[in-house]
Amino acid sequence: MATVIQRAIVVGTGLIGTSIALALREKSVEVALSDPDPATLDLACELGAGSALDPAAMGAPADVAVIAAPPGAVGSVLRDVQDRGLAHVYTDCASVKDSVVRQTTRLGCDLATYVPGHPMGGREQHGPSAARADLFLGRSWALCPTGKSDSQAVATVVELARLCGAEPLTMDAAQHDSAVALISHAPHVAASAVAARMVSGDDTALALAGQGVRDVTRVAAGDPRMWQEIVGHNAAPVADILEEVAADLTATARALRAGDESGARTVLGLLERGRHGHDRIPGKRGAHRVPGYATLPVVIPDEPDSLARLFAAVGAAGVNIEDVRIDHSPGLPVGVAQLYVQPEALTELAEVLADQGWSVHT
Structure with missing residues (x-):
């Protein structure tokens, strides 16, 4: 069933909520933000994630409301925003689902318009200052419809995940x-x-x-x-x-x-x-890791543009970097970029980079 998200509300402007809002803004979705902490809300707005929610001025309900709150708070927040009629469809981002579903059921939330969700992206940092529009790019986004979620609600949350660059994956709450x-x-x-x-x-x-x-x-x-x-x-x-x-x-x-x-x-x-x-563990394009990649260690100076220059040189050589890891010891002026490439490309790439002055170790 086709749907188009044009307006969204994000309740909770920490790392996850702000990242979702930034991703939606990149897709020209109008985003309204809400958070109990005024300073956190102000920072998210200043970062371009959206504008502060003004229920009196919003007019018609938004297409979707995303609740980016801790697991223990999702039920009460969902009941509140549903009672206020802020959106047509509701979802959440909590990293557990079974207890959240029980909580929303106990509080009498409208389960037809609610699709429990969990975007599989995060960082060790927290707060809006750590948010990134590409946080969910290429990641799975778990959807756990309760059985009472209507098809239009599910379709809307599927679209939300894809707008954020993620791949929706449906499962039940206990399995999740x-x-x-x-x-x-x-x-x-x-x-x-x-x-x-x-x-x-x-x-x-x-x-x-x-x-x-x-x-x-x-x-x-x-x-x-x-x-x-x-x-x-x-x-x-x-x-x-x-x-x-x-x-x-x-x-x-x-x-x-x-x-x-x-x-x-x-x-x-x-x-x-x-x-x-x-x-x-799935790697590139969801496939299981292929242990057959060849590794090319390249010494890089600790300078602002060194990694960009290295990637440009590899690209000019017509070689695709399958994966990369940076090893850097504090206090040393250099690091090592471990480039993972197809085995057949290793020798030629090493020669090309060495000819350009890179310190290559094979």
């Missing part, structure tokens, strides 16, 4: 919560457990920190109170995953202390399962 426990919530807690070990590390040890520990602990920089609420609303699925992770770690610790051949096999087994699991 089990999935995000595996791919988001439990990994965040595990990353925090690793990062917590750094508290007792001495300065000498931390000075040796490289990209590996930064990769593993990056998400641990997120807002602890926000994440406590998220995992609390998805407690059982997250606990199940963490218990499995803890069992693996306990078995590995025992194997390392044993120091025998059986223990070595246990350690190797976990490392091999880990690599296999990593390779199953």
